[in-house]
Amino acid sequence: MKKILSLLIAATSATSAIAQTNTVHSHGDSAMGRWVIDVNLLGGMATQDLTTTSSSTNYPGALNMNTGNLKYKNGYSLGADAQLGVFFGKKKHFGLGTGIMFMQQYGDAILDNYHAEFRATDAAGNVFRQVVNGNDVRESIKSTNINIPLVLKYKNRFSKHWGFTADAGALFNLQMMHAYTTHASFDYEAIYKFVPNETGGMTSVYDNAAVASSNDWFITRAEFLRNNPNGNVQQYFDTKRALGYSVGSGIKPGTSKGNSSYTTGSIGLLLQPSINYFFSDKVAMNLGVYYMYQPFKNDAQADYKLTTGMANYSSVTNSVSESKNQNYGVNVGLRFFMGKQDRDHDGISDKKDKCPDVYGLAKFNGCPDTDGDGIPDNEDSCVLIPGIAKFHGCPDTDGDGIPDRLDACPLVAGPIAFNGCPDRDGDGIIDKDDQCPDVPGILLYHGCPDTDGDGVIDKDDKCPTVAGPASNQGCPVEPVKETHTEPVEGNLDVSTPILFDVNMTTFPEESTPLIEKTATELKRNKNMSLTIDGHADATGPEAANVYLSLGRANAVKVQLTKRGVNGKRIRTIGHGSSEPAATNKTTDGKQENRRAVMTITPGRK
Incomplete structure (x- = not known):
């Protein structure tokens, strides 16, 4: 038993250490109810170390006595217990428990080698020596053991589904029947x-000699068989008993069943470690082992005699003065958790706590307000930065109605259309991308204007209101004097498209003959006017394509003004990619779309 008890204690200590090492606080004991009810079924082995009183002197004229050695064998036990426990402290690891434990213990009390010789008187009043030998002196015993446990309880839930618990304490016996x-x-x-x-x-x-005299009359098995080797002993004894002699073979007690009890009120020991499997925060299954030790004192009958004559019998348990009982085995049961659960220890029960896993404030129903802006974290989209309720707890530093987390310019107020960034000159280009933020301009020139449309932005144009080539810093050049050269051979159509390279507004030199012819026509007839339509392919944003196409029209206009054509007679339009001449799905088609087309409008003569 000492080895078994040592193993149980070692297992308890090891499991407890593992449980403490692997504690997972998100599912820890602190989150559980403080009160528990344990209901367990128990089953295992039972032993009794019995001490009996010496009864030899209780027999009159006792001779050659051997009252035997009483042993308890084949013991086992079944039972159940129910306990109410309460755990203390913030972590709720330790507590106290009490309840009721009911055990049914089964076993055999066996008395070996019983032999007694004592003075007796037969039915006729004759004194004689009664010789008694016991055969299979064995009692099948069912013991009812009722106790009140008072235990120190320990528990540790170390994961969502697993935990460890142990009870250790005293057993106060109420009944041992x-x-x-x-x-x-x-x-x-x-x-x-x-x-x-x-x-x-x-x-x-009465012959009180240790060895009876050979002159005595022996009504014994040995004497009968000595004289009658083939005789019937049973018949011989039955005949003598019928004549009033106290003899017989294999005589059963007159009463084979009865009850006895040990002195109640003894104090024992209970040790009960278990592994828990949690079905939920309210219910767990217990699976473990138990060990019980109970010493009993008994007021053995002072005049106890196993038998005093034919069919007379007294239970062997009446001779027991002390019994050291041990029970050990396995237990399986359920643990029910009760009481208020408060996993985050904020004083608000989980049932009422909107944030049961995070310490919070009562005014926010158990939720925290980390940034102190009066908006609980569970409703705050910016939990670390103070903000306003309108934007779910997020700030709007520049006050433009756009929360900082969505504001591309959180320190400067701006419209929603530009993600909170300003556009001081209203040209549709936000200030941080506008190289001329105080003057309306175009995207092609990063927000800077080109008033005369000559492709030179105003801040670099020495003549911002009159178109001129970049080579002359945006100012017009003097007209080239006409020379009497022969017209270019061939019949050039003024509306022939002038094709440009990708993303370029540079005038292509191969179109110079067309410009020469157009300039000549316009100078010859002062009443004519000219419209130049610029176009782009579909590559890139349309807004950029519009400005690119206008730049191409202005590039053609510059070539004409260089040849003496008054710029006021020329109108330029940028169409972007809205009027393709060919498909934009092929390289050749895109080339045809990157163009500028001149159209002469006759004037009145």
């Missing part, structure tokens, strides 16, 4: 000694 059924039988023999009396007759006396 035995119901026995005896299987014993006895052989009763008699030895008579006769001496002459005063009347000349014979009188029986």
Whole structure:
């Protein structure tokens, strides 16, 4: 038993250490209810170390006595317990518990080698020596053991589903009642000694010698078989018993069943470690082992005798003065958790706590307000930065109605259309991308204007209101004097498209003959006007394509003004990619779309 107890204690200590090492606080004991109810079924082995009183002197004229050695064998136990426990402190690891434990213990009380010789008197009043030998002196005992446990309770939930618990404490016994059924039988023999009396007759006396005299009358098995080797002993004893002699073979007790009890109120020990499997925060299954030790004192019958004559019997348990009982085995059961659960220890029960896993404030129903802006974290989209309720707890530093987390310029107010960034000159280009933020301009020139449309932005144009080539810093050049050269051979159509390179507004030199012819026509007829339509392919944003196409029209206009055509007679339009001449799905088609087309409008003569 000492080895078993040592193993149980070692297992308890090791499991407890593992449990503490692997504690997972998100599912820890602090989150559980403080009160528990444990209901367990128990089953295992049972032993009793029995001490009996010496009963030899209780027999009159006792001789050659061997009252036997009483042992408890084949013991096992079944039972159940129910406990109410409460755990203390913030972590709720330790507590106290009490309840009721009911055990049914089964086993055999066996008395070996019982032999007794003592003075007795038969039915006729004759004194003789009664010789008794026990056969299978065995009692099947069912013990009812009822106790009140008072234990120190320990528990540690170290994961979502697993935990460890242990109970250790005292057992206060209320009842230890035995119901026995005896299987014993006895052989009763008699030895008579006769001496002459005063009347000349014979009188029986008790032969108290250790070895009976050979002159005595032996009504015994051995004597009968010595004289009748093939005789029927049972028949012989039955005949003698019918004549009033106290003899018999295999005689059963007159009553084979009865009850006895040990002194109640003894104090024992209980150790009960278990592994828990949690079905939920309210219910867990217990699976473990138990060990019980209970010493009993008993007021053994002072005049106890196992048997005093034919069919007379007293239970062997009546001779027990002390019993050291041990029970050990496995237990399985359920633990129910009760009481307020407060996983985050904020004083608000989980049932009412909107944030049960995070310490919070009562005014926010248990939720925290980390940035202190009066908006609980569970409703705050910016939990670390103070903000306003309108934007779910996020700030709007520049006050433009756009929260900082969505504001591309959080320190400067701006419209929603530009993600909170300003556009001071209203040209549709936000200030941080506008190289001329105070003057309306165009995207092509990063927000800077080109008033005369000559492709030179105003801040670099020495003549911002009159178109001129970049080579002359945006100012017009003097007209080239006409020379009497022969017209270019061939019949050039003024509306022939002038094609440009990708993303370029540079005038292509191969179109110079067309410009020469157009300039000549316009100078010859002062009433004519000219419209130049610029176009782009579909590559890139349309806004950029519009400005690119206008730049191409202005590039053609510059070539004409360089040749003496008054710029006021020329109108330029940028169409972007809205009027393609060919498909934009092929390289050749895109080339045809990157163009500028001149159209002469005749004037009145």
